Amino acid sequence: MSNKSQTSICESNFRKLCDDNQAMSIQGYDAEGKVVYWNSASEKMYGYSAAEALGKTLYELIIPAPMQDDVKAAVAWMFEHREGIPAARLDLQHKSGSPVPVYSSHTVVEVADQQPIMFCMDADLRALEVVEAEVQRLSYFDSLTELPNRRLLLERLDGLTKAPVLERNISALMLIDIDNFHSINDSLGFDIGDQVLTHCAKRLKKLSDTQDGLARLGKDEFIFVYSDLGQDMAQAATQAEQCARCILEALHHPITLNKSIHKLNVRIGITLFGHSGRVAGSTLISQADIALKAAKQQADDNISFFDRTMQDALHQRLKLSQALNHAIAEQQLSIVYQPQVDSQQQLLSCEALLRWEHPEFGTVAPADFIPIAEANGSIVEIGEWVLESCVQTLVEWSKQPKFADLSLAINVSAMQFRQTNFVERVQQCIERSGVDPTKLRFELTESLMADDIGRITQQMTQLRALGISLSLDDFGTGYASLAYLTQLPLDELKIDRAFVNDLEHDGKGALLAKTIISLGQSMNLAVIAEGVETQAQFLRLQELGCELFQGYLFGRPSRTVSPP
Structure with missing residues (x-):
């Protein structure tokens, strides 16, 4: 067969492939930007039939006026250099004038005896933007009660404390806890427990003029912010206590659960703010929590205020902060490994988890010391120690056939990642140890997305160039949006345990888990679910299309790893 015949067959097959592609808009343009090819998906996406589009320029059809000069320059460059530009x-623009958000990639194709053609392949992001709006809503609101969550509450508290001190009125933050809520779940079931929570949320909404000061922190805890109490501390405290008494009365009102009458017992911790320097929202919640613990120890009252006599917990935090600075030198830190498996429960990799054993404080939970390490900056040194330790572990595994194929996931703090020399330090560690970098996976948190996305993307690209894969941890709970995902050079999304816990109730967490799995598949990203503790969760995740799993069902974190 002649080369010309082969070329003709290839061209025919290529056009058929493009014509049959219903998911991707594919257009072909000559050097002047005139349409020479327009598939059926393009007709649906942009509203122009192939007959209308052929012979017209992309500037007349789909490029908005503000973009035209830049696009013309890009097209000229592609034809001059005979190559595409980054996706x-x-x-872009629909025939009706409405915007069409797309993820667009471009290439220039040369065929013998013909003029080169620029092909544009556009994926429609409009459906994703609808999903993104839902993701954002779920990121700011509790899926069960529809109340604001911790993230939105902290943003609103930040707004309350921005005004100059002299212009601020005193406000009260109340942390509300349902006594022995776990016994309701254990004895009556989670569905009944959910009814209790929605009942409390409705009662609190009736007591609040606006939902701006309401939130559900999680489990059985709610926040109620009572603002504008004047500038006299004694009067403000009196008003706050009166409000708390109203909350107690409303929530103590009998409720019917499973055809039986129940009476809830509630405790409230209160802290006042706004009368002194600016205090972070997380600190206010911590103060209210200290007050709540005091209320739980009282036999004669369900309400307690935070005051300076309750500073023991804060002093303990200071002690931990100081002790962390010596934890590495004193060899108090260690690493345990939690298995990550496939649908056949075959061990594929592990996540490295940090542990701290202190001679005075005993075992300190990561949830207690990691935020302190980030606050005092010691997380950078600790993170480097973790990396060095994990790299040495991988080197040792590589010498043993039964472990040689395992990879290792390492959590990287946002503060550590932000260091200007982070990539350089990682590269030096790899070269010094001789580790296979393809066995390393860095788990990054969504809080990174609050930074300069361009710089973050550049660093991520540099890490991937070293051979390291990248995972976005707890996707859907923080700052990341679907638009960011199209820019970030990721390999994996990790489903937060909160959504996994909601699977068996088939709630909105389950909807979000399904969305993340579908999104990962559409973007060719691996998806791993963490916090899998029951067989029912495992089976449900498989039904949704998830292929990677982590949780107590497959093994608890341990200093030793069982071979696959």
């Missing part, structure tokens, strides 16, 4: 998210 990007663009806001």
Whole structure:
């Protein structure tokens, strides 16, 4: 067969492939930007039939006026250099004039005896933007009660404390806890427990003029912010206590559960703020929590205020902060490994988890010391120690056939990642140890997305160039959006345990887990679910299409790893 015949067959097959592609808009343009090819998906996406589009320029059809000069320059460059430009998210234009957000990639194709053609392949992001709006809503609101969650509450508290001290009125933050709520779940079931929570949320909404000061922190805890109490501390405290008494009365009102009458017992911790320097929202919640613990120890009252006599917990935090600075030198830190498996429960990799044993404080939970390490900056040194330790572990595994194929996931703090020399330090560690970097996976948190996304993307690209894979931890709970995902060079999404816990109730957490799995599949990203503790969760995740899993069902964190 002649080369010309082969070329003709290839071209025919290529056009058929493009014509049959219903999910991707594919257009072909000559050097002047005139349409020479327009598939059926393009007709649906942009509203122009192939007959209308052929012979017209992309500038007449889909490029908004503000973009035209840049696009013309890019097209000229591609034809001059005979190569495409990096794929990007663009806001193009429908025939009706409405915007069409797309993820667009471009290439220039040369065929013998013919003029080169620039092909544009556009994926429609409009459906993703609808999902993104739902993700954002779920990121700011509790899926069960529809109340604001911790993240939104902290943002609103930040707004309350921004005004100059002299202009601020005193406000009260109340932390509300349902006594022995776990016994309701244990004896009556989680569905009944959910009814209790929604009942309390409705009662609190009736007591609040606006939902701006309401939130559900999680489990059985709610926040109620009572603002504008004047500038006299004694009067403000009196008003706050009166409000707390109203909350107690409303929530103590009998409720019917499973055809039986129940009476809830509630405790409230209160802290006042706004009368002194600016205090972080997380600190206010911690103060209210200290007050709540005091209320739980009282036999004669369900309400307690935070005051300076309750500073023991804060002093303990200071002691931990100081002790962390010596934890590495004193060899108090260690690493345990939690298995990550496939649908056949075959061990594929592990996540490295940090542990701290202190001679005075005993075992300190990561949830207690990691935030302190991030606050005092010691997380950078600790993170480097973790990396060095994990690299040495991988080197040792590589010498043993039964462990040689395992990879290792390492959590990287946002503060550590932000260091200007982070990539350089990682590269030096790899070269010094001789580890296979493809066995390393860095788990990054969504809080990174609050930074300069361009710089973050550049660092991530540099890490991937070293051979390291990247995972976005707890996706859906923080700052990341679907638009960011199109820019970030990721390999994996990790489903937060909160959504996994909601699977068996088939709630909105389950909807979000399903969305994340579908999103990962559409973007060719691996998806791993953490916190899998029951067989029912495992089976449900498989039904949704998840292929990687981590949790107590497959093994608890341990200093030793069992071979696959």
